[in-house]
Amino acid sequence: MPSANFLVLNPTVLSYVFAAALLLSLLIKFWLNGRQVRHVMRHRDTVPAAFAATVPLAAHQKAADYTVARARFGLLSLAFNAAVLLGWTLLGGLDLLNSALHGLGWSPMAYQLSLLAAFALIGGLLDLPFELYSTFRIEQRFGFNRMTWKLYLADSLKGLAVGALIGLPIAALILWLMGAAGPYWWAWAWGAWMGFNLLILVLYPTVIAPLFNKFEPLADESLKQRVQGLMARCGFAAKGLFVMDGSRRSAHGNAYFTGIGAAKRVVFFDTLLARLNGAEVEAVLAHELGHFKHKHVLKRMLTMFALSLAAFALLGWLSAQPGFYLAFGVQPNLDGRLPNDALALLLFLLVLPVFGFFFTPLGSLLSRRDEFQADAYACAQASGADLASALLKLHEDNAGTLTPDPVYARFYYSHPPASERLAAIAAH
Ligand SMILES: [Zn+2]
Numbered sequence: 001m002p003s004a005n006f007l008v009l010n011p012t013v014l015s016y017v018f019a020a021a022l023l024l025s026l027l028i029k030f031w032l033n034g035r036q037v038r039h040v041m042r043h044r045d046t047v048p049a050a051f052a053a054t055v056p057l058a059a060h061q062k063a064a065d066y067t068v069a070r071a072r073f074g075l076l077s078l079a080f081n082a083a084v085l086l087g088w089t090l091l092g093g094l095d096l097l098n099s100a101l102h103g104l105g106w107s108p109m110a111y112q113l114s115l116l117a118a119f120a121l122i123g124g125l126l127d128l129p130f131e132l133y134s135t136f137r138i139e140q141r142f143g144f145n146r147m148t149w150k151l152y153l154a155d156s157l158k159g160l161a162v163g164a165l166i167g168l169p170i171a172a173l174i175l176w177l178m179g180a181a182g183p184y185w186w187a188w189a190w191g192a193w194m195g196f197n198l199l200i201l202v203l204y205p206t207v208i209a210p211l212f213n214k215f216e217p218l219a220d221e222s223l224k225q226r227v228q229g230l231m232a233r234c235g236f237a238a239k240g241l242f243v244m245d246g247s248r249r250s251a252h253g254n255a256y257f258t259g260i261g262a263a264k265r266v267v268f269f270d271t272l273l274a275r276l277n278g279a280e281v282e283a284v285l286a287h288e289l290g291h292f293k294h295k296h297v298l299k300r301m302l303t304m305f306a307l308s309l310a311a312f313a314l315l316g317w318l319s320a321q322p323g324f325y326l327a328f329g330v331q332p333n334l335d336g337r338l339p340n341d342a343l344a345l346l347l348f349l350l351v352l353p354v355f356g357f358f359f360t361p362l363g364s365l366l367s368r369r370d371e372f373q374a375d376a377y378a379c380a381q382a383s384g385a386d387l388a389s390a391l392l393k394l395h396e397d398n399a400g401t402l403t404p405d406p407v408y409a410r411f412y413y414s415h416p417p418a419s420e421r422l423a424a425i426a427a428h
Helices: 011-042 057-088 093-102 108-141 149-180 185-212 221-233 270-275 278-293 296-318 322-327 341-381 384-397 406-412 418-426
Strands: 215-217 240-244 255-258 265-269
Touching: 011 057, 011 322, 011 341, 011 406, 057 093, 057 108, 057 341, 057 384, 093 108, 093 341, 108 149, 108 341, 149 185, 149 341, 185 255, 185 296, 221 240, 221 278, 240 270, 255 278, 265 270, 265 278, 270 278, 270 384, 278 296, 278 341, 278 384, 296 341, 322 341, 341 384, 341 406, 341 418, 384 418
Parallel strands: 240 265
Antiparallel strands: 215 240, 255 265
């Protein structure tokens, strides 16, 4: 019976659309990366006029070399990741893994969880050489890495244990809902996923982060008073001020807020406090408070909630289509003995980012707009001059380039390029 139901997925069409999207995204990524490398190299030997008085040529050149080294390495991992993605999907890797596991006679849940775990382990192993090279070669060469092999190993084992402890129960819950909650399982699964995310937000600062770092209450009295004065001025309550031993792993500095509601805490990396004076720390914190005051954090969370609802609804539709599996090289289990839910989840997580990539510039644009707003807030609540000098120091310490390719920066940068940011701060 011929039927023209366009709601039935045609696997051939879908696999061509996927291959075309992957190819196009690769072309864009390679083109942008090439632009960035050429632009940075062209400006390597001259500090931009606006920074000539504040940034030494050697620091500018180090930033250029670091940027180029990361971009070149990025090309290699791009190509590798695309090959791995093709290997899992069109070349039949996931199908191979699936057929190895589904003949073992395990219970449906054990089979599905083992599929997810095996996939995650293989993916982690494939990534490992790249992570090691990035940490122990590139970061090391530019003097940023403080990680020892011993610490790296301890981190990996702890990460694996925490991942299994947290990941397997939520995966089991979602898989169970997929099988047992009827045609609208995706709405229930979304609810479970949101609840899980909120739980992690609460648990992260007090339970998970302390597994990896030491948090000590901020001891510097004068800085504490300065920071508390700022928070009182801004009408902001936090549970505590902490210093984290970020220097155990990296020389990069940072400050952040974690937690929600009354459990919020402010965390300073020790590397940040070592580098900035009190007024500069205050200005950086004022910038972070600006994100809260403008509700950027809340808006981002709500956006994430809405997008994940759409994603679960899409998965709800796709997972019921045999064409969805066939398009990506997987034979679904059709005998009804074993569910296809874990397969659907994996395929979805593999394929979705290929299409999501094309929205990167939009996300970057919105993020940069937030950064400008937070800077403006910091200029009103603290000193713009201190914020500018703090940003410049952090920029130099992180070897961020002052001369990014404009197109590359528009596409990827979540923070405005230093020149634009400092010009906006100076104008306040
Ligand atoms: Zn910010």
